[in-house]
Amino acid sequence: MAEYISTLEKLTTNPPCDPTLRKELHGKARSALYALESVHDVQTRIFFGPVVLSGAVIAIDMGLFQALSEAPQTVEAISTNISGDQVLVRRVLRLLSSTGLALEDSNGKYRATHMTSYLTNPAVESAVKSSFYLCLPMYVALPQYLSDYRYCNPDRADHNAATMAFNGLTFFQRLAQSEKEKTWFSQYMAIHHDGEESCWKSREISEYVSRIPADGDQVLMVDVGGGMGHQAFAFRNAYHRQGRIVVQDHESVIPLTYTEAGIEFVAQDFFTPQPDAYKNARIYYIRNVLHDWPDDKCIKILEHIGDAMGPNSVLMIDEKIVPNRDASDRLVFYDLAMMCIGGMERTVGQFKKLLHGAGLKYESTIKYCKEAPDGIIIGKKI
């Protein structure tokens, strides 16, 4: 017993730096935690799941993460600095501390954990708000939707838990109506792969891309549904290749995007044919788009890309790939989120079916990330 406790204390005070080891230990520790759980613990985990998210939104709004990341402070000092009620500040800090988002030390001061400053990043704040105000209402609607739909696998883009939660609007229609929510979501997308290796840094993908020729006038890469262009910037910075780089997204999103040297932003609905100017690009890259949509819509998107592809174009579908077994919690949580909008996370076999349905051929899959199930499915014209 003393040995278990000493190992756990060592891990808490001095966790290893190596990310692979950390990930493995985290997985094992979580399995141990589940194995140790009492009825009381499982009640706490399930009944109060959304409380952590709610507490994070409150802490952001009150400026508590910011205050904690500046210096260890007493409740009195924090309350004065943020002009908050002392009783309330103490209650919220207790919540943060009990959920690992702050630390309470023996001198009665609260201080940052190794993650607190991450939570002060404005894009991370947006991700928290997006999860709370946009995703949570869909999770609440999902059980009723599934029951109404007689437990068929949700496969409708126009009628799903999101449309139930948002008075008939789809998730993307809802975003298009609110500048604030659209900004939260776009910023969320820019950081949701934080902590994972970028696909462009992977040796296999770099080698693959380096074999794709392009010259200055040619479109080298079109990032379809590329949001704020974060993947296109990363591509440009990783490779410094000749050729034009284009980011396409819905017209409601494009005005949000930065203008950035060497990147062209274009309003383009991916359910419509590619304009001539973007035909025959060397690479059509599409990340985390297909998982938003049911199969019939994915096939439409891929057909339009396929029609634009020339004999030497490649399609790179960058998505989470569901393994045959032992899917991680993060992956299945994403899958449930996608279920709310009629989409899903897919296996390689399911991606092959989509390619086939769009008249394209499957070439290979490159798994590029040790930390996550993400990979690139390569497709070509038949």
Ligand SMILES: C[S@@+](CC[C@H](N)C(=O)[O-])C[C@H]1O[C@@H](n2cnc3c(N)ncnc32)[C@H](O)[C@@H]1O
């Ligand atoms: C889950 S986000 C992924 C964004 C980006 N590719 C990434 O990986 O971070 C899906 C993107 O699809 C875009 N989108 C949704 N409907 C669209 C449409 N009809 N035409 C073009 N883009 C659309 C959204 O605006 C959003 O940027």
